[in-house]
Amino acid sequence: MSSPRQLPSGTLSRRFNGRFTRKLTVVCVTLALVTSLAVSQATTATAADSLTYLGDLTGSSDVAVGGGKVFVAVDDRIIVADTEGTLTGVITGVSETRDLVTSPDGTRLYAALRGSNEVAEINTTDLAITRRINLTAYPCPDRLALSGHWLWVSHGCPATSSGGALSLDMSLSTPQPAPVSINPVNAPQIVAAGNTLVLTEDKDLWVYDMQGGTVTLRGTIDAYDHGLWNGWGDIALAPDGSTAYTTPGSANDFEAWDLTTLTRTRSYGKEEGVLGYRSITVSPDGAQLAVSRDTDNVDDEPLVLFDVNTGAKAQMFGESLLWTHGLAFSDSDLFAVVEKTIDRSLHLLRLHGARLPSCKLVVTGPEKSQPRKTITFTGQLTEHDSSAPGVQQLTVALRRRDGTTTMLPDVTTNADGTYTFSHTPYLEDEWSYDVYRENTPNSRSCKASAIVNVSRF
Structure with a gap:
């Protein structure tokens, strides 16, 4: 038997907990911010799963994919990676970045900047900020949704009890905010797909028909009427806008809602020991749901992929002590911004071929x-x-x-x-x-x- 060979420097073979086990290649990266964009990377991502250190950073995080790139919002910067999880750049000149969304053709990235009360439009090719839309009259932009050339923005500052939502026609050289007639206490969540716009805040879920930048209220769903005493959690829409998937604060399951009849149609993931589902995203073809969850057992899997039609778990991805902030699909891969609870460090997790069935x-x-x-x-x-x-x-x-x-x-x-x-x-x-x-x-x-x-x- 030949002697074993030592693993290359910088690579750790790690054991995942749970029913399904995976190989992680940990990619350590040092970010250097100088007068121009600069990122130093220690190793190159492989075809395997990767967990890439994002630096000594704090703040809320979101992740978006477009133009062959992955974008991670972390407070005063947007970190850029390729679709293998290798860090390639960083966008500065942004303040308290809250949410990201890319255009369908992948040429533009939009960022909600709470610190400067702006929405930034960014060219995904050269990473230049092409324009800034002033939202001083609607402070603290929080969430973004894109439908055609209409960008929908939710806003609301903490402790002001004055939230709202508006649309921006990004086909114009100078987009003007058009408010939605709604008065939530805080910045609502906002999602759009097909001809449907959905806003949620606390116990209220508002469903609108969209015609360009004009909306007509289709109806509302009260979480308390359905026993959801913690209100609405995260929300995602099917690509055609027909179904909403929500992760309310209640334990053990998340749900699908028919947005024509405004009725609950399915519960997913009922099981013991799960404290609650959190972030949620839908695959581009609408066939699968990726959901993060809290667990009271470190052996449980914090990321789960569900089949939309059958409700069955397609995959489970286990890694102890990870807290998931954002999720995004890229072809068959799944990206997540995760925080190691042991030291609060942020990482970009790439699950290579997550949508594929496992051998x-x-x-x-x-x-x-x-x-x-x-x-x-x-x-x-x-x-x-x-x-x-x-x-x-x-x-x-x-x-x-x-x-x-x-x-x-x-x-x-x-x-x-x-x-x-x-x-x-x-x-x-x-x-x-x-x-x-x-x-x-x-x-x-x-x-x-x-x-x-x-x-x-």
Whole structure:
């Protein structure tokens, strides 16, 4: 058996908790802000999942995807990454960035700037701020929604008890705010799709028909009428605007609402031990929902992907001690801005091929062995539909109790997916063997682990 090779510097093989396990490549990045844009990156993102450090930053965060880029709003800057999660730039000259939205063609990024009472329009190619729309008369812009060339903005400063919403015709050289006739106490949430505009604040959900920048109230839904005593949480719309998905503060489930009949049509995710669902986003084709959730068990998965039509969990993504701020799809990938609760540091999480069905891996070995005794492992790889994968390459990471990780030689499966490999541990320790297959065009990665306690007794 050839000797194991040490992992390249900067790479950690990490074990995810939960039913599904994933490989994370941690990409450490140092941001340097000088007179011009500058970002220094230590390593290059790979095709695997990545967790990219965003710097010693605080503040609310949002994430948006467009023009082949990923944008992360963090207080006085917008950090820019490519669609592999590699940081590429930073946009400055912004103050208290609250929300981001990209145009359908990906050429423009819009940012709500609470600190300067503006909406900024940014060219996604050169990252230049092309214009600023003054909203001094409607202070504290908070949330954004885009429908055609109409940009919808919610606003409201804390402790003023005076929120509202307005539209901006971005096809004009000087867009003029057109207020919506609504008087919420705080800045409402605002989403738009198809010909539907939805605003939520506290217990009230307002549904409007849109005709350009003009809206007509279709109806309202009172959260208290449906036993949602904590009011409305986050909200997302189906691409055609027919359905709203909400994560109210109540525990254990989130819900779908028919916006024609204004009735609840489905509850998702009813289960014990989940304190509440939080951020939510819909895939561009409307087929899947990505939802973050609070858990009271560090082994639970804080990110879950649901099938819209069946309500079934399509994927679960586990990582202890992560707090999710924002979610965005990019083709089959899912991006999230996450905060490590242990040190409050912010990261950009890329789940590569999140929308793809996962392959399945099994590995079997002895529970105990002795130093310098060769151990043989067997296992099988199958595709998500249980079909044989053909000849495939698998990687095997070897971890010790102190976190030391090395890589064993790659393993080649037989055509039916069966495989075998051997290793001779040389010390008394707990040895973990993580077998992994990378994404393919039609399947997300999968992983299996075996733990062997090596002792002379």
